[in-house]
Amino acid sequence: MAMNNNRLPTVEQREAFFMALYKKAFPNVARYVAQMGGSLEEAQDIFQDTLVIYYEKVASAQTEIIVNEKAYLLGIAKRLWLQHYKASNKNQPLNDFDTEVVPDEQPATGKILHYLETAGKKCMELLKAYYYDCLPVGDVATLFDYSGTHSATVAKYKCLEKVRETVKQNSLNYADFIE
Amino acid sequence: MNNIKAIDDYLLGSMTTGDTLLFEANMLLNKELVNDMEHQQSTYAVIRQYSRQKIKDEIVAVQKILATAPQHQGFIHRIANLFKKD
Numbered sequence: 001m002a003m004n005n006n007r008l009p010t011v012e013q014r015e016a017f018f019m020a021l022y023k024k025a026f027p028n029v030a031r032y033v034a035q036m037g038g039s040l041e042e043a044q045d046i047f048q049d050t051l052v053i054y055y056e057k058v059a060s061a062q063t064e065i066i067v068n069e070k071a072y073l074l075g076i077a078k079r080l081w082l083q084h085y086k087a088s089n090k091n092q093p094l095n096d097f098d099t100e101v102v103p104d105e106q107p108a109t110g111k112i113l114h115y116l117e118t119a120g121k122k123c124m125e126l127l128k129a130y131y132y133d134c135l136p137v138g139d140v141a142t143l144f145d146y147s148g149t150h151s152a153t154v155a156k157y158k159c160l161e162k163v164r165e166t167v168k169q170n171s172l173n174y175a176d177f178i179e
Numbered sequence: 180m181n182n183i184k185a186i187d188d189y190l191l192g193s194m195t196t197g198d199t200l201l202f203e204a205n206m207l208l209n210k211e212l213v214n215d216m217e218h219q220q221s222t223y224a225v226i227r228q229y230s231r232q233k234i235k236d237e238i239v240a241v242q243k244i245l246a247t248a249p250q251h252q253g254f255i256h257r258i259a260n261l262f263k264k265d
Contacts, residue, residue, distance in 0.1 A: 011237060018241040027258060034261040043262075044242060051238050052231055124229050131223060132230035157183050164183070164215070164222045 008059070009129070009139050018051055025050075025073040032074065033081060046084065050077045059134045123159035130156055182212060186219045 008014045026047050033043035053076050057066075066072050122144075129140045141152035188194045189202050206213050245251045 014234075014237055015241055018238050019244070022241060022245055023254065027261075030258050030261050040259060040262045043258075048235060048238050048242070052234055055234055124226070127226045128230040128233060131226050132234075157187070160187065160219070160222060161181075161183050163225060164218050167221045167225060168214075168218045 007133075007135060007139060008055075009133065009135055009143050014055075017055075021051060021054070021069070021073065022047075025070050028070060028074050029077040032078065036081060036085070038081070042084070046077050046080050049080050053080075056132075059132070120159075120162070123162055126155060126159050127163065182215055183219070186212075186216050190216070190220060190223070 008017055026043075029047050029050065030040070030043040033039075033046060038046075050073055054073060126140065126144055129135045129143060130137075135143070137149045137152055140146075140156070141149050144152065144155070146152040146155060185194075185198075185202060189199065194202065206216070246255055
């Protein structure tokens with residue numbers, strides 16, 4: 001997949017990226033989940049989380065080039081299915097693929113929305129662009145209409161301070177965000 | 180900007196070795212700095228949670244397009260057939 005140096009700054013670019021991955025890899029994942037006795041809804045849930053994990057890998061600068069995207073996505077989905085399977089307490093263990101421990105990277109939900117209201121959406125979007133989408137500062141400046149990289153960097157630290165202050169006031173611990 | 184940048188550099192590993200040593204020595208003497216660092220760590224966790232939810236919303240939106248747009252109906256049918264029990 002053409003990744004333009006792993007940068008997907010806009011919603012439109014990410015939509016095209018995810019759409020292509022659905023077409024390419026979802027049939028295999030759905031077939032696998034069906035074979036394992038899962039439902040279409042479960043396959044969709046697993047694939048959503050698979051794409052979140054894959055996006056994080058692709059966005060982070062450390063990611064090596066992934067040669068076989070389709071197989072790689074199926075691999076993540078299988079591990080997520082195994083986790084899901086264990087969590088839902090079904091009675092038969094799965095023996096036909098490796099059971100290596102899934103890294104602590106499954107998308108978690110909840111607990112955050114309350115804080116966003118106080119932190120402000122623009123700040124959160126800016127921080128997302130820096131820390132999660134791992135965009136270079138120049139891209140962030142363009143995306144958020146800053147006059148240059150210096151202003152964008154200053155804005156980043158101001159936002160970080162603002163959110164940190166919210167965290168501090170609410171006495172939140174790192175553990176509160178780990179599910 | 181008080182210690183935001185220094186903690187950011189420290190936690191993200193972009194400090195030089197010398198500055199890292201100095202920063203760590205500072206932490207031994209300054210409880211406030213340790214507190215700030217812990218809160219900043221929590222802040223990154225907040226950002227991560229927020230961002231994951233946003234990306235997931237975008238993925239769900241793509242899935243909805245696939246489920247409803249006429250040009251993708253063949254694809255969706257083939258997927259649905261995998262789950263038919265006969």
